Amino acid sequence: MKMIYKILAISFLLGMGLTSQAQSDRDQMEVQVDGLGCPFCAYGLEKKFKEFKGIKNVKIDMETGIFTFSYPASKELTLKQIEDQVDNAGYTAVTTKITRTDGTVEESKAIGTVLTDESVVIEQSFFVAGNCGMCKARIEKAAKKILGVVDAEWDQDTKEITVSFDTAQTTIGDIEANIVTAGHDTKKTSADDAVYEDLPGCCKYDRVNN
Amino acid sequence: MNIKNIIGLLCLSLFAFSCAVDKSPQWVQTETIELDSIKPIGITEMNEFLWLTDGDNNQLVQMDSTGKVVRIHENFDRPMHLSNDGENLLIPEYGKDRITIMERDARDSVSMVDSLDAPAGVDFYAGKYAIADFYNHRVLYGADDQWVNFGGEGKEPGQMYYPTDVQIVNDSIYVADAYNNRIQVYDAQGKYLFQFGKEEKMNAATGLHVSGEQVFVTDFENNRVVVYDKKGTLQQIISENLGKPTDLIVSDGILYVTNYKSKNIVTYKLGE
Numbered sequence: 001m002k003m004i005y006k007i008l009a010i011s012f013l014l015g016m017g018l019t020s021q022a023q024s025d026r027d028q029m030e031v032q033v034d035g036l037g038c039p040f041c042a043y044g045l046e047k048k049f050k051e052f053k054g055i056k057n058v059k060i061d062m063e064t065g066i067f068t069f070s071y072p073a074s075k076e077l078t079l080k081q082i083e084d085q086v087d088n089a090g091y092t093a094v095t096t097k098i099t100r101t102d103g104t105v106e107e108s109k110a111i112g113t114v115l116t117d118e119s120v121v122i123e124q125s126f127f128v129a130g131n132c133g134m135c136k137a138r139i140e141k142a143a144k145k146i147l148g149v150v151d152a153e154w155d156q157d158t159k160e161i162t163v164s165f166d167t168a169q170t171t172i173g174d175i176e177a178n179i180v181t182a183g184h185d186t187k188k189t190s191a192d193d194a195v196y197e198d199l200p201g202c203c204k205y206d207r208v209n210n
Numbered sequence: 211m212n213i214k215n216i217i218g219l220l221c222l223s224l225f226a227f228s229c230a231v232d233k234s235p236q237w238v239q240t241e242t243i244e245l246d247s248i249k250p251i252g253i254t255e256m257n258e259f260l261w262l263t264d265g266d267n268n269q270l271v272q273m274d275s276t277g278k279v280v281r282i283h284e285n286f287d288r289p290m291h292l293s294n295d296g297e298n299l300l301i302p303e304y305g306k307d308r309i310t311i312m313e314r315d316a317r318d319s320v321s322m323v324d325s326l327d328a329p330a331g332v333d334f335y336a337g338k339y340a341i342a343d344f345y346n347h348r349v350l351y352g353a354d355d356q357w358v359n360f361g362g363e364g365k366e367p368g369q370m371y372y373p374t375d376v377q378i379v380n381d382s383i384y385v386a387d388a389y390n391n392r393i394q395v396y397d398a399q400g401k402y403l404f405q406f407g408k409e410e411k412m413n414a415a416t417g418l419h420v421s422g423e424q425v426f427v428t429d430f431e432n433n434r435v436v437v438y439d440k441k442g443t444l445q446q447i448i449s450e451n452l453g454k455p456t457d458l459i460v461s462d463g464i465l466y467v468t469n470y471k472s473k474n475i476v477t478y479k480l481g482e
Contacts, residue, residue: 039265040416201371202413202431
């Protein structure tokens with residue numbers, strides 16, 4: 001009988017060790033995704049990520065837009081791969097963070113515009129076509145990607161984006177061009193048809209110049 | 211022109227104007243049922259209870275008609291626009307690619323010959339199911355090993371772009387063609403009949419309910435409910451106090467609208 005207890009105890013300890021090792025073999029990922037207002041799209045993002053072999057512990061918090069999962073450390077998933085995957089699914093990653101198994105943390109960093117003595121910051125607005133919260137996230141991110149942009153806010157009702165930018169570092173034309181590249185028409189320029197077609201369903205706004 | 215002619219002309223104009231105004235009774239808000247942490251998506255009524263799917267929390271909520279939660283049923287995977295067959299609840303599990311049949315506490319699933327990709331809506335009538343198959347941009351209609359499917363990705367009449375809800379009405383199938391921002395109607399063989407809703411510029415027509423002579427549609431991003439007759443003629447737009455509406459039903463003369471963002475149900479009755 002004692003032997004049976006010993007075997008059981010050893011098995012239990014071995015099992016604990018394996019579980020612990022399995023946990024420590026996984027990197028922890030956290031992505032803050034903007035514009036997850038529609039449950040069909042949000043659950044779709046979760047569902048599509050579940051298709052990747054090796055992904056576990058997939059969770060999505062609709063209130064905060066934080067999407068988390070774990071992934072085998074041996075596959076060395078990068079920040080860019082995660083962000084590309086989010087983009088491919090039609091969403092916008094605001095911040096991305098990977099906690100590696102050794103405790104190292106990798107984080108994506110937003111472009112930070114540094115103002116100088118020569119900076120002249122002005123505010124301008126222009127029309128950008130879009131529909132929903134996901135559009136808002138994509139449009140604002142495209143504007144903020146331009147070095148020299150201090151702030152950008154798109155109004156879902158008026159369809160106007162208001163940008164503050166340093167005229168010494170960029171122009172309103174550059175900002176507009178980047179938004180168009182992201183798939184959104186302005187009054188002057190149309191987005192590429194293929195990019196428009198790849199937008200999620202809820203972002204399919206009425207084309208401006210068609 | 212003398213004074214009599216002028217008065218006569220005025221009376222005639224007033225008469226013509228009154229004929230042009232839609233005199234059909236309008237739905238008027240009566241109550242708001244707050245749901246606290248529940249974020250409702252689908253709603254159905256069975257056995258004098260209201261049943262809500264709460265996709266964020268992966269649960270089914272059983273309520274009495276006053277809005278009091280009677281019981282929570284857990285362990286669903288993103289349940290969406292549910293329905294019932296009179297005895298069983300039919301719950302599309304978006305994350306599990308199946309339609310779950312729930313009779314009391316027992317769960318089974320609808321047997322299919324084809325696979326689903328994110329079922330978002332289901333209905334049952336006269337022995338047949340209709341299923342809105344979201345990522346496959348189609349509707350499946352039938353039972354056992356006899357199914358037809360129709361739609362296909364696109365914007366042309368008859369094609370679909372992310373359908374989210376469906377209802378069988380006698381020999382017709384009404385589909386919430388969500389991201390084409392319209393309702394489409396097909397016959398029982400899946401042949402396209404007609405569409406409506408584009409004129410109202412809906413933005414995500416997510417939920418659908420046909421009751422009597424009216425068709426109710428939730429216009430998710432615009433925070434509206436749009437009411438049509440069964441031919442698609444606009445009858446009313448309800449836009450007050452709605453927060454990302456996802457689904458609706460009419461039961462005992464009350465229109466219940468579930469609001470995903472506002473976390474509540476708003477009710478309406480027909481005015482005089």
